[in-house]
Amino acid sequence: MRRVIIAGNWKMNKTISEALELVNGLKRELCDIEDIDIVVIPPFTALGEIADALTSSNIKLGAQDAHWEQKGAFTGEISPTMLKDIGVTYVVIGHSERRIYFGETNETVNKKVKSVLKTDLLPIMCIGERLEEREAGSTFDVIRDHIEGGLKGISEQDVLKVVIAYEPVWAIGTGKTATPAQAEEAHLYIRDLLKELYDESVAKNLRIQYGGSVKPENIKELINQEDIDGALVGGASLKTEEFVSIVKESAKKGV
Numbered sequence: 558m559r560r561v562i563i564a565g566n567w568k569m570n571k572t573i574s575e576a577l578e579l580v581n582g583l584k585r586e587l588c589d590i591e592d593i594d595i596v597v598i599p600p601f602t603a604l605g606e607i608a609d610a611l612t613s614s615n616i617k618l619g620a621q622d623a624h625w626e627q628k629g630a631f632t633g634e635i636s637p638t639m640l641k642d643i644g645v646t647y648v649v650i651g652h653s654e655r656r657i658y659f660g661e662t663n664e665t666v667n668k669k670v671k672s673v674l675k676t677d678l679l680p681i682m683c684i685g686e687r688l689e690e691r692e693a694g695s696t697f698d699v700i701r702d703h704i705e706g707g708l709k710g711i712s713e714q715d716v717l718k719v720v721i722a723y724e725p726v727w728a729i730g731t732g733k734t735a736t737p738a739q740a741e742e743a744h745l746y747i748r749d750l751l752k753e754l755y756d757e758s759v760a761k762n763l764r765i766q767y768g769g770s771v772k773p774e775n776i777k778e779l780i781n782q783e784d785i786d787g788a789l790v791g792g793a794s795l796k797t798e799e800f801v802s803i804v805k806e807s808a809k810k811g812v
């Protein structure tokens with residue numbers, strides 16, 4: 558059975574003191590949740606303090622990006638080795654905001670996913686179509702392109718460590734969520750694709766999160782879809798009560 562994973566992507570929000578306040582609230586409220594993976598993904602500047610705050614907690618630490626090289630002359634970049642050193646477990650790669658604003662491509666996503674895996678960290682690889690692509694009927698083509706490009710050359714053994722986050726771009730930060738049926742349809746397509754590219758076992762065991770305006774009001778319906786194994790939460794992960802409620806509802810599926 559696939560273990561449910563709920564991750565909060567804080568994006569470019571929270572100073573260190575604000576981040577600590579949020580994470581201390583989450584620790585208090587979520588300390589007895591054992592059956593699912595809970596991940597917080599603060600900005601780089603807060604990773605050190607949050608790592609300390611999460612020592613011996615059931616909440617794991619994630620980072621929002623990583624460079625594909627481990628060190629060198631890459632001003633402004635952070636390497637997977639540095640993230641591992643600070644206590645990170647998961648690394649988000651290929652978020653649509655990075656694809657849209659910072660020139661991330663399938664090729665760079667692929668190099669980053671491989672580098673993260675090589676460092677023994679777990680990638681959360683984001684994929685998903687834009688509104689115009691959905692309206693043009695090319696949703697599945699975009700999903701195929703992102704998955705084939707992002708996972709190119711990754712072995713069956715390694716691919717099972719990847720979490721895929723299906724995030725339709727038109728649903729991110731817009732308040733517009735994909736309907737549970739739309740999300741399930743995309744997740745099922747991804748599983749079929751994994752079967753084609755790998756095999757039945759990968760298709761059955763790889764975890765696929767949904768992301769895009771997930772909130773306490775819609776998590777129940779989404780998480781109860783057979784092929785949705787969790788959520789990548791943006792806006793609602795910035796408020797203790799909202800993220801707690803999303804995790805608690807999802808934990809019901811984990812049992």
Ligand code: PGA
Nearest residue numbers: 729730769770790791792
């Ligand atoms: P949102 O962001 O929940 O604010 O829509 C999701 C994401 O970008 O991962």
